[in-house]
Amino acid sequence: MESYQKLLLANKAWASEKLQLDPTYFTKLAADQKPEFLWIGCSDSRVPADQVSGTQPGEIFVHRNVANLVIHTDMSMLSVLQYAVEVLKVKHILVVGHYQCGGVKASMTNKDYGLINNWLRHIKDVYSKYWHELQKIDNEQERFDRLVEVNVVEQVKNVAKTTIVQNAWANSEYPMIHGWVLNLHTGLIKSIIEIESKDDDALEEVYNFDFEMGKVKKA
Numbered sequence: 001m002e003s004y005q006k007l008l009l010a011n012k013a014w015a016s017e018k019l020q021l022d023p024t025y026f027t028k029l030a031a032d033q034k035p036e037f038l039w040i041g042c043s044d045s046r047v048p049a050d051q052v053s054g055t056q057p058g059e060i061f062v063h064r065n066v067a068n069l070v071i072h073t074d075m076s077m078l079s080v081l082q083y084a085v086e087v088l089k090v091k092h093i094l095v096v097g098h099y100q101c102g103g104v105k106a107s108m109t110n111k112d113y114g115l116i117n118n119w120l121r122h123i124k125d126v127y128s129k130y131w132h133e134l135q136k137i138d139n140e141q142e143r144f145d146r147l148v149e150v151n152v153v154e155q156v157k158n159v160a161k162t163t164i165v166q167n168a169w170a171n172s173e174y175p176m177i178h179g180w181v182l183n184l185h186t187g188l189i190k191s192i193i194e195i196e197s198k199d200d201d202a203l204e205e206v207y208n209f210d211f212e213m214g215k216v217k218k219a
Contacts (some may be wrong), residue, residue: 035061038084038175040077040155041096042068042103046184049096061088067103067151068095069122070158082164091174093159096189097152098182104148123147126154152179153193160195161207169197170211 018025037060039049049055049062063080070077084090097104106113107123127134130150137143156179159165168175179193195202 029057033058033061033088035059035084035088036091037061038081038088038090038093039063039096040068040070040081040093040159042066042098042101044098044101047096047098047182052096052182052187052189053094061090066116066119067101067107067123068097068155069119069151070095070155071122072158072162078162078164081159081162085164085168085175089174091176093165093175093177094180095152095155095159095177096180096182097148097155098184099145099148100184101148104151105144108144108147123151126151129154149181149192152181155179156193156195157203157207160203163209166209167211173197 015026022028035058037053037055039053039060039062041047041049041062041064043064043066049060049064050057053060061080061084063077065074065077072078081093084093103116103120104123106116107120107127113120127147130147133150134143134146137146156177159177165175165177173196177195178191180189181192182189193202
């Protein structure tokens with residue numbers, strides 16, 4: 001049996017199990033989604049958002065890419081963010097990195113990886129910003145771990161810089177933005193940073209938009 005066929009069989013078993021527990025499960029699932037969380041995480045196969053967070057289908061909206069980056073020109077990420085914030089009205093945005101991230105590790109080298117160099121450049125920019133702090137860490141693994149953490153910090157700030165989020169803040173108290181890092185060796189999540197509003201000291205004043213003056217309406 002081919003490996004992909006095993007996935008189809010597993011799907012049938014999963015669907016059957018759900019129906020045995022609740023005959024209306026899929027009827028209710030298909031009706032609507034009202035997730036409280038948006039997860040922006042890494043594409044790494046070892047970090048499944050639902051299993052790591054213990055959430056069920058319909059409870060968490062997910063966007064994943066290499067090294068959990070939030071880039072202001074990434075229309076895929078921005079589309080997910082806008083839909084999550086403006087339509088689904090999520091209360092929490094979770095930017096979740098993980099130790100042993102291959103994308104972060106690759107960005108620490110001078111090796112040519114081809115097309116993905118353009119993506120890794122954004123992590124290299126983070127490395128450059130925190131250069132002096134990182135160079136003081138002699139242990140390579142610890143320096144790698146710290147880059148994973150500060151990369152999450154910068155991606156959380158990038159979420160907060162969007163007019164999508166700031167417009168939501170101007171109209172309500174949500175969403176809150178959380179920066180987490182998953183430890184693959186323990187399965188536990190470490191909280192790194194939180195930003196609750198544009199008034200948070202973590203965000204430089206120059207990135208705050210003045211919606212009251214009507215200068216910016218939408219992203």
